[in-house]
Amino acid sequence: MSRFKELRKKIGLTQEELIEQFNLNYGKRYTPAAISQFENDKRIPETHSLADFANFFGVSIEYLLGRESPIPSIQLCPEEEELIRAYRRAPANITVAISKLLEPYSKDDA
Structure with missing residues (x-):
């Protein structure tokens, strides 16, 4: 299974949900056929979309392309996992608002 498909499934999105959220949040116009090709390693996203x-x-990007090992995972409780899935399914204006609200808490005091 490609990293692309693995990551999509990990965040709990169908291909259709991924397309809807990604296209909305990044102003793209990807199709189900393109996502299927990415997931089956028949094509990689255009260079300008890899970062997105x-x-x-x-x-x-290196991890997405399979050139880097996974980052050690953080154990999340079910509530945290559901919050992450909901955040990723939310429209762009909601994710921006949530990010702004959480910004003061997102940086570690080093």
């Missing part, structure tokens, strides 16, 4: 897909999935 990596950002969408919360991974590096």
Whole structure:
């Protein structure tokens, strides 16, 4: 299974949901056929979209392309997992608002 498909399934989205959310949030026009090709390693996203897909999935471009090992995972409780899935399904204006609300809490005090 490609990293692309693995990541989509990990965040709990169907191909259709992924297309809807990604296209809306990044101003793209990907089709189900394109996503299927990415997931079956028949095609990789255009260079200018790789960073957007990596950002969408919360991974590096190198990881998305299979050139880097997975980042050690953080154990999440079911409530946290559902919040992440809901955030990723939310429209762009909602995710922007949530990000702004959480910004003061998102940086570690080093």
